[in-house]
Every structure is written in C-alpha cells, then in structure tokens.
Amino acid sequence: MDTSLIALSAGLAVGIPALATGYAQARIGSAGMGALAEKPELAGRVILLVAIPETLVILGFAVAAMIILLLGGG
Amino acid sequence: MLVPMAKVRILGHRSALDAALAHLYALGTVQLVDVADQAPDLGLPPLGLDGPRLRELERLRLLRARVDGLLDLLPPAAAASPRGAPAATGAPAPPPPFDGAAVAEELERLAPRVEAHTLALDALAAEAETLPRQVEALKKLLPLAGDLPDLEGSEVAALLVERRQARVLPALREALEARVGRAVEVVSAPLDADTVGALLVFPKARAGEVYPLLGREQVSRVRLPARFEGLSFRRAVAEMERRLEALPVLQATEREALEDLLRPRARWVAIRAACDARIAQLEAARRFGGTSSTFVAVGWVPAAAVPALRRGLVERHPVDVEVVPPTPGEEAPVLLRNRPAVRPFQRLVELLSSPRDGGLDPSAWMAAFMPLFFGMMLGDVAYGLLLLAVAVAVGRRGRGSPLARDVAGVLRPCALWAIAWGVLYGELLGDLGHRLGWLHAVWFNREEALEPLLLLSVAVGGAHVVLGLLLGAWTAGRRRRWRELGKRLALLVALGGAAALLVGAAAELPAGLGPAAGAALVVGLVTLVVLEGALGVLLGPLELLGALGHVLSYLRIAAIGLASVYLARVANELLFAGPLWAGLVVAALLHALNLVLGAFSPTIQSLRLHYVEFFREFYEDGGIPFRPFGRAGAVDAAGPGDDAPWTPPSSPSAPASR
Numbered sequence: 001m002d003t004s005l006i007a008l009s010a011g012l013a014v015g016i017p018a019l020a021t022g023y024a025q026a027r028i029g030s031a032g033m034g035a036l037a038e039k040p041e042l043a044g045r046v047i048l049l050v051a052i053p054e055t056l057v058i059l060g061f062a063v064a065a066m067i068i069l070l071l072g073g074g
Numbered sequence: 075m076l077v078p079m080a081k082v083r084i085l086g087h088r089s090a091l092d093a094a095l096a097h098l099y100a101l102g103t104v105q106l107v108d109v110a111d112q113a114p115d116l117g118l119p120p121l122g123l124d125g126p127r128l129r130e131l132e133r134l135r136l137l138r139a140r141v142d143g144l145l146d147l148l149p150p151a152a153a154a155s156p157r158g159a160p161a162a163t164g165a166p167a168p169p170p171p172f173d174g175a176a177v178a179e180e181l182e183r184l185a186p187r188v189e190a191h192t193l194a195l196d197a198l199a200a201e202a203e204t205l206p207r208q209v210e211a212l213k214k215l216l217p218l219a220g221d222l223p224d225l226e227g228s229e230v231a232a233l234l235v236e237r238r239q240a241r242v243l244p245a246l247r248e249a250l251e252a253r254v255g256r257a258v259e260v261v262s263a264p265l266d267a268d269t270v271g272a273l274l275v276f277p278k279a280r281a282g283e284v285y286p287l288l289g290r291e292q293v294s295r296v297r298l299p300a301r302f303e304g305l306s307f308r309r310a311v312a313e314m315e316r317r318l319e320a321l322p323v324l325q326a327t328e329r330e331a332l333e334d335l336l337r338p339r340a341r342w343v344a345i346r347a348a349c350d351a352r353i354a355q356l357e358a359a360r361r362f363g364g365t366s367s368t369f370v371a372v373g374w375v376p377a378a379a380v381p382a383l384r385r386g387l388v389e390r391h392p393v394d395v396e397v398v399p400p401t402p403g404e405e406a407p408v409l410l411r412n413r414p415a416v417r418p419f420q421r422l423v424e425l426l427s428s429p430r431d432g433g434l435d436p437s438a439w440m441a442a443f444m445p446l447f448f449g450m451m452l453g454d455v456a457y458g459l460l461l462l463a464v465a466v467a468v469g470r471r472g473r474g475s476p477l478a479r480d481v482a483g484v485l486r487p488c489a490l491w492a493i494a495w496g497v498l499y500g501e502l503l504g505d506l507g508h509r510l511g512w513l514h515a516v517w518f519n520r521e522e523a524l525e526p527l528l529l530l531s532v533a534v535g536g537a538h539v540v541l542g543l544l545l546g547a548w549t550a551g552r553r554r555r556w557r558e559l560g561k562r563l564a565l566l567v568a569l570g571g572a573a574a575l576l577v578g579a580a581a582e583l584p585a586g587l588g589p590a591a592g593a594a595l596v597v598g599l600v601t602l603v604v605l606e607g608a609l610g611v612l613l614g615p616l617e618l619l620g621a622l623g624h625v626l627s628y629l630r631i632a633a634i635g636l637a638s639v640y641l642a643r644v645a646n647e648l649l650f651a652g653p654l655w656a657g658l659v660v661a662a663l664l665h666a667l668n669l670v671l672g673a674f675s676p677t678i679q680s681l682r683l684h685y686v687e688f689f690r691e692f693y694e695d696g697g698i699p700f701r702p703f704g705r706a707g708a709v710d711a712a713g714p715g716d717d718a719p720w721t722p723p724s725s726p727s728a729p730a731s732r
Contacts, residue, residue, distance in 0.1 A: 044425035044685070051682035054630065055623070061633040062626060065528055 006072045010064040017060030024053035075435050079406040079700075080377040083370065086393030091362075091369050094393055095355035097386040102704025104373040104383065105407050109363030115401065118363030118370055123356060130174070131356045137174055138349040140181050141342050147192065147332060148339045174352075177345055184335065191332040198325045201299070205321070209314045211296045212307075215271045218261050219307045229281055230307035231288070232296040233272040235262075240270045242293070249287060254280045273307060358703050372398075374407050374700070405431040408697035416441040418483030426685055428697035434549050436684070436693055441487070443538060443688075444680045449491025450534070451634040451676035453520065454642070455513065456503045457669050458492030465489055488677070503665055504642020506649075520639050527632045535628025535687070536573060539621060540566065542691030549692050561605045561617070562691070568598025568618050569625075624687040630679050637675075641668045 032046035082104070086094055098104050110120045123131065215232050235242060243262050250258045254276055262272035274295075276284050288295060301317075302310040336342065363370045375383055380397060387393040400406060408428045412420050412435070420437040422444075429435055452458065465485035472478020500508055500515030507513030518526050543566050550558035571594030578588055603614035645664035649657040689695075 044427065047678065047681065048426065048685045051678060052686060054679075054682070055627055058627055058630045058633055062528075062629050065524060065629075065632075069525055 006067060010067045013064040013067060014057065014060045017056040021053045021057045025050055028053065075411060076429065077409040077411050078377040079374050079409065080380055080397050081400050081406070082375055082380065082383065083372050083396045083398045084387065084393060085368065085370050085396070086391065088364065088367050088369055090391040090393050091359065093391050094387055095359060099351055099355050099704050101383060101386065102702050103379040104375045104702055105700055106358055106361045106371060106373040106703045108361045109370055109372050116363060116370060121359055121362040121364040121369055123359060127356055131353065133174060133178065134349050134353050137178055138346060138353065141346045141349065144188070144336055145339065145342055145346065148336055187335055188332065191328055191335065194328050195325065195332065198321060198328060202321050202325070205314060205318050208296060209311065209318055212311045212314065214265045215273060216308070216311060218263055218271060218273045227278050228275050229278045231274040231284070232307070233274060233293055234296060235270045235272060235293065237264065237268055237270050243272055246291065246293060250276065250284065253283050253287060354703070376409060405698060407700040409700035410435055410437065412437050418480035419444065421480045422681065427695040428699045430694040430697040432553060433694040433697070434545060434692060436689060440684055444684060445487035445491045447631060447680040447683060448488040448676045449495040450631050451679065452492040452638060452672045453495035453499045453635055454501045454503065455493050455496035455507070457672050458489045458496055460669060461485060461492060461673060462489035501639065504639060504646050506646045509646065520635055521643070528629060531628050531631040532625060534631065535625045538628065538688055539624050539691065540569065542688045546692030557605055561602060564598045564601035564605060565617060565621055567594050568602065569621050571595030571598060572618070572622060627687050628683060634675055634679055638668060638672050
C-alpha cells in the first residue's frame with residue numbers, strides 16, 4: 001500500500017506539472033510560430049520562450065525524485 | 075571572440091569618389107554609416123547623386139532588369155564541382171569595370187531576335203498544350219469519316235453533341251439543307267455514354283453560311299488549328315498527329331537557337347554582377363556627406379583591415395583615411411571570429427542574437443559545455459556511435475554547405491561526449507550491454523543510482539551558474555559598472571553560503587564551516603538588498619531564489635537522461651519478451667525512436683540551459699551585426715558553374731556609359 005501511494009504521488013508530482021507545461025508550451029508555441037512567419041530571425045528567441053515553461057516539469061521531477069528517495073528508501 | 079573594430083573617416087576630393095567607391099566595394103570590409111545621421115558632429119549635408127550619376131543609376135537598373143530577363147530564358151548552370159569535391163574558397167575576383175552603354179547597345183540588337191524566338195517558343199508551348207486534346211477528340215470521329223470520300227471542294231466540320239441533345243442533329247440537317255441545298259451530308263454515331271459525334275460535309279464555298287448557322291444554333295464544333303483548315307478530315311487528323319510528334323523537336327530546336335544567341339550564361343551573370351556592383355556603389359554614395367569639391371564617408375572596419383583600406387585609397391588617390399574615436403554612446407557593429415572547432419557554436423549564439431559591442435562572446439563556452447550536457451543526457455555508447463556516423467556523413471555530403479558543416483561540427487563533439495558518458499554509465503543501447511555482459515558502469519549506473527545522478531546534475535548546474543556569475547562580474551568590472559559587479563559578487567557569496575548550508579543539512583560539515591556558511595549567506599543577501607536599491611528588500615531575495623532555481627533547472631540533465639534510459643529498457647524488455655524476430659523488430663523501432671528523441675531533446679535542453687540559465691548571468695545581447703558594404707554581399711551567386719571570367723562583348727567599342 002505504501003509503495004503504491006509513493007508511486008502514485010511521484011507520478012502525480014510529475015504528471016500535473018507536465019500538463020501545465022504542455023498547456024503553456026502550446027500557447028507559447030503557436031504564438032511563436034505566428035511571430036516566426038513574420039520574422040524568421042526570431043527563431044532563437046522563440047526556442048527560448050517555448051523551453052522556459054519546462055522548469056515546471058523539472059521541479060515536479062525533483063519533487064518526485066525526493067518522494068521516491070526519502071519515502072521510498074531510494 | 076569579438077573582432078576589434080575601428081571607426082574610420084574617409085575624406086577625399088570629389089574626383090576620387092568613384093575610385094573610392096570601387097575600392098571600398100572590392101575590399102568588402104567597411105560598414106558604412108549615414109554621415110548625416112550618425113556623424114552630426116561633422117555638420118555635412120548628404121552628398122547626394124548628381125545628374126549624370128542618377129541617370130547612370132537608372133540605366134543600370136534597367137540594364138539589370140533586362141539581363142535578369144535574359145538569364146530567365148537560359149537554363150540554370152549545371153554544377154561544375156564533382157560530387158564530394160570541396161567548394162571554391164574565398165570570394166570571387168571583383169568584376170572588372172564594364173561599358174554599360176555597349177552592353178545596352180548589344181541588348182538592343184539582340185532584343186528583336188530574342189523576342190522572335192521567345193514568341194515562337196510560346197506559340198509552340200500553346201500548341202503542345204491544345205493539340206493533344208484536339209487530336210484526341212478528332213480521332214474519336216475518325217471511324218465516322220471512314221465512309222466519306224475526300225471530295226475536292228468540300229469541307230468537313232466535326233461536331234460534338236451531348237447524347238441527351240442528339241435530336242438536334244436531324245433538325246440541323248434540315249436547316250442546312252434549307253440553306254445550302256442537298257449538297258450537305260451529316261454522319262453521326264455515339265462516341266461514348268455521354269457524347270454523340272457528327273461529321274458535317276458541305277461545299278467549301280458555302281462555309282460562310284454554314285458556320286454562322288452552327289454558331290446561332292450553339293452547336294459546338296471541334297475547331298482545327300488554322301494551319302490544318304482546308305484539308306480533308308482524314309488528312310487533317312494525320313497532319314495533326316505528325317505535327318504532335320514533331321513539336322518536341324521543334325521546341326528543342328527553337329530553344330537551342332535562343333540559347334546559342336545568348337550563350338555563354340556566365341557572361342550575362344558577370345554583367346549582372348557588374349551592374350549590381352555599380353548600383354551598390356552609387357547607392358552607397360548617398361550615405362556620404364560632402365561639399366561641392368569633397369566627399370566624406372564614415373564607417374566601421376575591423377582594426378586589422380585599416381592598413382589594407384589605406385593602401386588602396388591613400389596611396390593612389392587624393393583620399394585620406396583617418397581612424398576616429400566613436401561618439402559617446404555609439405556602439406560598434408559586432409563581428410564574431412572563432413576557431414573552426416568553435417565556429418558551429420557561434421551560429422547557435424547568433425541564433426539568439428549578436429552580443430553587444432564590448433561584451434563577451436560565449437561561443438567558446440558553449441562549445442565546451444553544450445556537448446558535455448548533451449553527453450550527460452544521452453549517455454549511451456551505441457547511440458553516440460550512431461550519431462558520430464551521422465555527423466561524419468553530414469560533414470562529407472554537405473561539403474560546401476556552411477549549414478551542413480556547422481551541423482556536423484556540433485554533432486561530432488556531442489556524439490563523442492555521449493560515447494564517453496555511455497562508458498561511465500555502462501550503457502550500450504540502454505541496459506542491453508549490461509544484460510549481455512559486454513559493458514559495465516565505470517562510474518555509476520543511472521538506473522540504480524538516482525541520488526548520485528541528481529547530485530551530479532545539481533553540482534554541474536551549480537558550477538555552470540557560478541561560472542556565468544564570474545563571467546558577469548568580469549564583464550561588469552571591464553565596463554566599470556561597479557554596482558553590477560557588486561551584485562554579481564554578492565550573489566556568488568550568498569549562493570556559496572546557501573549551497574554549504576544545504577550540504578550541511580545532508581551531511582555533517584567541518585566545525586566552523588556552518589556558521590561561516592550562514593554568515594556568507596547573510597552578508598551576500600544584505601549586500602544584494604542594498605545594491606538593488608529602493609526595492610532591494612524584495613528584489614534581493616528574489617535574485618537569490620532565482621539563482622537557486624537556475625541551479626535546480628539543471629536537474630533536467632537527470633530527467634532527460636532517465637527518460638532515455640527507461641525507454642531503452644522497455645525496448646530491451648520487449649526484445650526478449652516474445653519470438654526473437656518480433657522482438658528484434660520492435661526493439662529496433664523503439665531504439666530508433668529513442669535515438670531520434672535522444673538527438674533532439676538533449677540538444678534543445680542544452681541550448682535552453684545556455685540561453686536561459688547561463689547567458690542570463692553575463693550575456694548582453696542586442697548587438698548590431700557587422701554588415702560590410704562590398705562584393706561579398708553584392709555579387710549574385712549564380713551557381714558553381716558560373717565562374718568563367720567576364721569578357722567584353724564582341725561589338726565595336728562604344729562610348730563610356732558616363
């Protein structure tokens with residue numbers, strides 16, 4: 001039971017931020033494509049802006065890792 | 075690294091203007107600025123173009139447009155370089171001065187013949203478009219013509235009528251007989267499910283009455299091209315078929331005649347290049363300032379190129395070149411130059427934006443760290459070897475293409491680091507190497523040692539962010555931005571203290587280090603608060619938290635790496651799950667997918683770590699890229715085959731164009 005709850009918690013800790021990241025990147029990506037259609041030289045900045053929300057899922061991964069390590073015994 | 079730039083002022087007698095323009099164009103190392111806008115201290119009006127030069131500019135633009143039209147008529151140049159041979163290095167030799175008037179005169183002489191050939195080609199193309207449809211329609215009617223004799227003085231009209239309207243044919247016959255008499259014959263038969271074909275035979279002399287009647291009754295007929303009218307039906311169809319067979323040959327002959335008239339293509343390319351050069355020079359003259367007897371040009375040039383600039387101008391013409399200091403607040407354009415190994419990463423830096431004048435070129439740092447992060451994320455010997463093979467192939471096949479060269483230049487070190495970290499992690503197609511006993515981890519196995527992997531990622535991130543802060547401090551000190559320098563150093567101290575306390579929370583610190591770490595954190599934070607100004611109480615801690623967040627962002631190295639490991643593990647599990655042949659197919663597909671993801675995802679994430687977490691600490695973007703005036707930008711690249719030297723036209727010498 002404990003193992004199941006730990007696994008579920010770790011999954012939620014990554015999954016929910018991943019949903020948020022996906023939503024944010026969808027909005028940013030479509031706006032970025034529109035900007036690139038007008039100004040292709042913005043490619044670098046658009047890549048940057050699309051990649052920024054990934055911090056959410058990385059921090060979620062960090063929490064999941066902490067849950068597994070600290071509660072799951074590594 | 076940023077190439078040192080020098081601002082130059084070129085002052086000369088007006089008579090030397092054209093020579094100066096030609097020399098600047100040939101050099102291609104000076105970025106000109108508008109004297110009136112950018113050098114107001116001189117107080118000079120814009121030079122402007124006098125009447126003769128304006129007329130020359132108009133003539134050259136017209137000439138260029140006409141030469142473009144001629145080049146459109148010629149086939150594109152075939153590639154001269156054999157496959158795999160290295161492309162020619164260096165810019166082409168500058169086009170010699172040319173006689174625009176003589177070229178214009180030659181074009182006038184050629185124009186009627188070119189137009190005749192072009193019109194003939196257009197007519198043949200139109201005929202090739204319509205003749206097949208006409209022949210196809212008439213051939214369907216040929217069986218009807220089988221019983222019709224070829225009567226002298228008779229004409230045949232081919233009709234196509236929809237089957238549901240076929241009753242119009244008897245009425246048509248009656249109407250024709252009423253008008254023409256009984257010397258008319260209508261033969262009809264169904265051609266297909268929807269169409270009835272009919273042949274109408276009538277005296278040629280009565281054609282003027284028959285065709286208007288057909289028009290009034292809105293009966294559609296298959297019109298013959300003018301050249302076949304008057305022939306009997308069968309003969310017309312036969313001639314049309316012969317004509318259809320002959321059309322490709324006629325078109326080729328006409329095209330060959332046109333190309334013979336205009337050959338060699340290289341000559342017109344060189345003329346166009348010469349036009350471009352002179353047009354660019356005349357348009358550049360508008361940026362100059364001047365008086366009735368002098369001209370002044372201001373521009374930026376790489377400092378090492380100033381002697382070459384002087385050699386061509388000062389030694390031969392009444393021109394002086396002087397290096398002047400930039401005006402306060404003026405920024406030099408930026409030109410990046412790096413060693414060949416770093417140059418591909420320079421393109422990635424420029425993808426974001428150019429660094430500002432006086433800033434730091436991060437290309438070398440990116441060349442050092444991006445492949446390292448890539449390798450840490452991918453970390454697989456087999457994937458690394460495959461990517462290395464791809465890099466070598468791209469580099470070979472794309473020789474001559476700067477983009478292919480740069481892609482190979484980035485992929486090669488990334489693949490090598492992936493192989494190195496694959497050995498450290500003991501990964502060969504994930505855990506396949508371990509399962510088969512071929513490879514074991516030299517350092518630690520990522521699947522089993524999550525904690526060391528996370529700590530390694532955070533440690534690498536911390537080192538990278540600290541490096542960024544040190545570079546930021548160095549840049550701030552060089553620019554004498556003391557507040558900025560203080561903030562960077564304070565953040566470093568606070569970050570060091572915070573890191574020591576976090577380590578101490580996990581493991582026991584040596585005696586005395588705990589309080590020292592706490593003191594460092596407090597001192598750094600307080601300094602940040604003070605240096606941030608009025609809102610320092612909010613901004614200082616935010617700055618520290620932001621830096622800690624940047625360090626934690628490097629956990630993506632572990633996250634991306636583990637995703638790759640577990641996808642490979644799934645592939646290997648499926649390899650042994652069922653029949654071997656099925657397992658091989660599924661495993662191969664999954665490993666291929668993992669490889670593609672492993673090529674793109676670590677690249678994007680490494681770039682993001684550099685662009686956001688690393689560059690944020692020191693990189694000043696928004697630099698003005700160096701765009702020199704000259705032949706490198708003005709010469710039209712017509713293709714690798716068009717490198718024949720320009721030769722003057724064979725016509726008698728004409729007066730000079732000015």
